[in-house]
Amino acid sequence: MADKSFDIHRIRAEIEADAETRRRQDPELARLERDIERAWIDVAPPGAVGSDQGELLLDRADRLALIDVDAPVGERRGVREVKGAIRKATYWYLRYVTDQVNAFSSVLTRLLRRMNERLEDVEHLVGIDRDDRDLLDPPATPSAATAAVIAREAGGGQVVVLSCGDGEVVAALDGAGCAAYGIDRDAVVLLPGVQRGLDLRTGDPQSHLDDLEAGSIDAVVLAGFVETLPTAMLVALIEVALDRVASGGRLIVAVAEPSERSPVEAELRRGRGLSPQTWAHLLDRRGAAVRVVDAPGPRITRLVTASKP
Amino acid sequence: MGCVVENFASHVTNDAEIAAHDFRDHQRFPAPELVIYQMSTGSSVAEYLLDTDAPLVLNYHNITPAQCFDPWEPHVGAELHAARRQLSRLTHHAFAAIADSAYNAAELRELGMEQVVVSPVLWRAPEARQGGAAGSGTRILFVGRVAPNKRFEDLLAMMAVLRTRRPDAVLDLVGGVSSDRYASALRELVVRLDLDDVVHFHGSVDDRTLDQMYTESTVYVSASEHEGFCVPLIEAMSARLPVVARDAAAVPETLGGAGLLVDGPDPTALATAVDRVLSDADLRSCMIELGVARARDFDLTTAEASLVESLRPLLEEV
Numbered sequence: 339m340a341d342k343s344f345d346i347h348r349i350r351a352e353i354e355a356d357a358e359t360r361r362r363q364d365p366e367l368a369r370l371e372r373d374i375e376r377a378w379i380d381v382a383p384p385g386a387v388g389s390d391q392g393e394l395l396l397d398r399a400d401r402l403a404l405i406d407v408d409a410p411v412g413e414r415r416g417v418r419e420v421k422g423a424i425r426k427a428t429y430w431y432l433r434y435v436t437d438q439v440n441a442f443s444s445v446l447t448r449l450l451r452r453m454n455e456r457l458e459d460v461e462h463l464v465g466i467d468r469d470d471r472d473l474l475d476p477p478a479t480p481s482a483a484t485a486a487v488i489a490r491e492a493g494g495g496q497v498v499v500l501s502c503g504d505g506e507v508v509a510a511l512d513g514a515g516c517a518a519y520g521i522d523r524d525a526v527v528l529l530p531g532v533q534r535g536l537d538l539r540t541g542d543p544q545s546h547l548d549d550l551e552a553g554s555i556d557a558v559v560l561a562g563f564v565e566t567l568p569t570a571m572l573v574a575l576i577e578v579a580l581d582r583v584a585s586g587g588r589l590i591v592a593v594a595e596p597s598e599r600s601p602v603e604a605e606l607r608r609g610r611g612l613s614p615q616t617w618a619h620l621l622d623r624r625g626a627a628v629r630v631v632d633a634p635g636p637r638i639t640r641l642v643t644a645s646k647p
Numbered sequence: 648m649g650c651v652v653e654n655f656a657s658h659v660t661n662d663a664e665i666a667a668h669d670f671r672d673h674q675r676f677p678a679p680e681l682v683i684y685q686m687s688t689g690s691s692v693a694e695y696l697l698d699t700d701a702p703l704v705l706n707y708h709n710i711t712p713a714q715c716f717d718p719w720e721p722h723v724g725a726e727l728h729a730a731r732r733q734l735s736r737l738t739h740h741a742f743a744a745i746a747d748s749a750y751n752a753a754e755l756r757e758l759g760m761e762q763v764v765v766s767p768v769l770w771r772a773p774e775a776r777q778g779g780a781a782g783s784g785t786r787i788l789f790v791g792r793v794a795p796n797k798r799f800e801d802l803l804a805m806m807a808v809l810r811t812r813r814p815d816a817v818l819d820l821v822g823g824v825s826s827d828r829y830a831s832a833l834r835e836l837v838v839r840l841d842l843d844d845v846v847h848f849h850g851s852v853d854d855r856t857l858d859q860m861y862t863e864s865t866v867y868v869s870a871s872e873h874e875g876f877c878v879p880l881i882e883a884m885s886a887r888l889p890v891v892a893r894d895a896a897a898v899p900e901t902l903g904g905a906g907l908l909v910d911g912p913d914p915t916a917l918a919t920a921v922d923r924v925l926s927d928a929d930l931r932s933c934m935i936e937l938g939v940a941r942a943r944d945f946d947l948t949t950a951e952a953s954l955v956e957s958l959r960p961l962l963e964e965v
Contacts, residue, residue: 344933346904353909353923357916367808367915374804374914377839381832385718386795540910 351532354525354540362526396451403443407436474606476527477565478594478637479503485510487633488559491590491643492516495556500543501563505531507592508538516557521546523563544575550582557588565593565611572612576620583646589626591617591642592633614640648955648962653679657692670695681965683745683958686710686737687875689730697733697740702965704958705737705744705760708768709751709875709897715796719829734758743961745954748876750897764957767950768876772885772942773858785809785816785925788864788888790857790879791871793848794825798893799833801870804914805921807840812922816845818868819860823851861886866924869893870917877901881945884938889931891920903944905937 360367379387379394384402387395407429411421425432479501480488489510495517499507502520504527511518519537522528528538543563558579564572579589596604596611612620614630622628626644633641655670668676670692682701684692687708696703713727735758738744743762746752752763787806791797802818809816824830830848837846852860867883869892874880880901883890890906892898899908907924909916924931 344930344937346907349923349930350908353907353920354916356923357913357919360919361915367811370808370811371804371914374807374840377836378800378804381835381839382800383718383828383832 347537348532348535351525351529351538351540355529358525392454396447396454399450400447403440403447405436405439405443407432474603476503476524477501477562477611480507480561480592480638481634481636482506482510483634484592484638484641487631487641488590488592489514489516491588491631491641492518492557492559493588495584495587497557497559498546498550498555499559499561500547501561502531502538503527503562505534505536505538507559507561508536509534511559512536547575547578547582552581553584553587555582555587556584557590558583559590559592561592564591565596565607568610569612573620576624580621580624580626580644580646585646587646589621589644589646591621591644592638593617594637595639598637614642617642618644648959650962655692657690681962684737684741686730686734689726689733693730693733693737697736703737703741704961705741705755707734707744707746707751707755707875709748709754709873710734711794711796712873715794715873716826719795719826723826742964745957748897748900750900751875762961766953766957767945768878769947769950769954770878770881770945771947772945773854773882784865785813785921786864786866787816787818787921788821788860788867788883789818789869790821790860790867790882791869792822792825793820793830793833795829796871796873797822798870798872798912799829800836801893801912801914801917802868803833803836803840803842803846804912805868805870805917806842806846808914809918809921810842810845812918813925816921818842818846819849819864820847821849821852821857821860858886861888864888866891866921868917868921869898870912871895871898872912874898874901880906881942885942887935887939889924889934890938891917891924893917903941905934905941907934 361371376394379398384395384398409421409425409432411418411425485507488507492511492514494515497511497516497518499511499518499520502508502522505520508518508520508531519539520528520531521539521541521543523540523542525540528540531538547558560575560579564575567575583589591614593611593614595613596607597613599607618628618630621642621644626646629643631641631643633639653676654665654667655673656667657670659667659669673695679701681704682696682699683704683706684696685706685708686693688710710730711727713724713731716727717724738755738758738760741760743764744752744755744760745764745766746755747766747768749765752765755763789799789802793799799820802820806816806818834848837843849860861883865888867880867888867890869877869880869890871877871893872895874896876897880890880892880898884902884905890902892902892906892908893912894908894910902908907920909920924934
């Protein structure tokens with residue numbers, strides 16, 4: 339620190355990894371975070387909290403749906419008597435109105451709950467709600483030797499590695515003269531790479547891709563997370579990825595062959611991830627010039643490289 | 648520059664530091680060769696300017712996204728939606744714009760403006776302060792209006808997490824209220840999270856009190872999700888306070904690498920960052936020095952010169 343500078347990128351990564359580790363190891367902290375979230379949802383208007391808090395919002399809708407006919411009259415003598423008299427005099431009318439509103443709200447909230455259940459059923463059927471992080475190891479990551487092949491295929495320029503893990507591929511790309519950076523959801527996994535000086539950032543790979551401008555990047559490497567997505571999402575992802583790559587740029591897919599998954603992984607990841615051949619087929623259908631090249635493995639034994647016309 | 652300048656506003660108050668006229672009296676003055684319109688919200692002045700032919704330069708300070716206010720104060724949300732529409736029309740009417748951050752400039756370019764220059768905000772550094780060094784314990788400061796885009800709820804959430812590690816932590820919140828409903832919900836949240844004794848809403852304070860608060864604090868924290876520039880960050884750095892802030896909008900640009908950024912509304916990450924800054928003396932001292940140097944980038948004389956240089960070619964065009 340003597341030179342009055344600090345590696346802000348590294349410290350940020352350490353903080354994010356530290357926070358994530360605490361969250362995983364300390365059930366009390368996870369509970370506290372949920373309590374905080376719930377407390378805010380209780381006091382904020384429905385539109386002010388994130389749409390990802392569906393269940394908590396439904397609870398709130400249930401509570402708000404019941405309109406209380408007994409308006410408070412306060413404690414100040416005099417005022418209380420006047421308000422009380424008004425309440426008594428209008429009670430029959432308020433009761434008549436609130437009964438109807440409550441009946442209507444009750445139907446609406448039941449309908450909301452039913453719609454939510456049906457939506458959850460649909461999500462479950464297509465598999466997008468499945469979180470196998472506690473059930474399975476993360477998908478295969480490219481070895482150093484495979485990373486070297488990816489670096490050769492990338493062709494230079496600015497490259498983003500989506501699901502970068504500890505940065506093996508980013509390091510290889512850096513070594514090949516590319517301006518590479520990586521994105522990974524897991525702050526803990528990427529920390530060693532950051533400490534090696536690699537540009538690795540915590541974030542959702544899919545959201546990062548969405549946020550890039552069209553034609554703004556020379557190459558995109560898709561790894562890891564794409565093995566956990568259902569087909570419909572992968573088809574949409576291909577559209578987005580090809581849009582973000584500059585003309586002449588490349589999309590490189592580094593995935594394991596689903597048919598070679600262990601029985602456990604095959605069952606738990608059924609319907610998710612595609613084989614290199616299917617990736618090649620889909621990219622070819624989108625007008626890219628596609629090549630399938632051998633990789634040294636293990637697990638990832640073929641890479642799909644698509645050049646955008 | 649030898650210009651004769653008259654200031655106009657939609658609401659003129661007697662206590663304004665600079666003399667101004669009601670814009671409706673504009674006709675009583677000679678026709679301007681150049682009009683500079685400072686835009687940060689919707690205004691009847693904008694409608695007036697859209698109807699005139701005077702050469703117009705926008706001085707853009709950004710507009711709070713309406714979505715932030717919609718659930719809390721729908722009427723303010725509606726005004727902000729209208730302001731965005733006005734901005735869009737003004738960018739087609741004005742021939743150039745000045746923005747106080749690259750973030751704001753990018754917004755104008757996205758709306759189709761080609762001639763946009765970035766010139767720092769005109770900010771006067773206060774007398775030398777000894778914040779950070781003088782503060783003791785864990786005294787956290789945030790300065791900003793109580794508005795939904797400032798995400799006070801995330802600061803409160805951070806406090807709930809931080810106090811499990813630092814029971815002595817205190818959060819001082821300085822700034823007037825922009826949304827009563829939001830302020831009321833925040834007070835309710837303070838009670839629910841059992842933070843009554845450690846979170847203090849001070850409202851608006853005078854400059855002397857603010858100086859004192861900067862001096863007595865140990866770290867400045869911002870969870871704001873939308874800032875077009877954010878002067879309090881510069882004030883904090885100038886006051887020798889290390890800054891921890893959410894990585895959003897123009898905040899990273901304003902900090903210029905001198906503050907610690909945290910992703911998204913994550914109370915644990917924010918609390919961890921504050922804890923790290925307070926427990927790592929080397930980091931803290933480095934952040935303070937970098938912050939002071941960064942604040943000097945916004946020195947008033949330099950900023951004024953930059954603004955003059957930005958305006959000179961525009962004046963030559965008209």
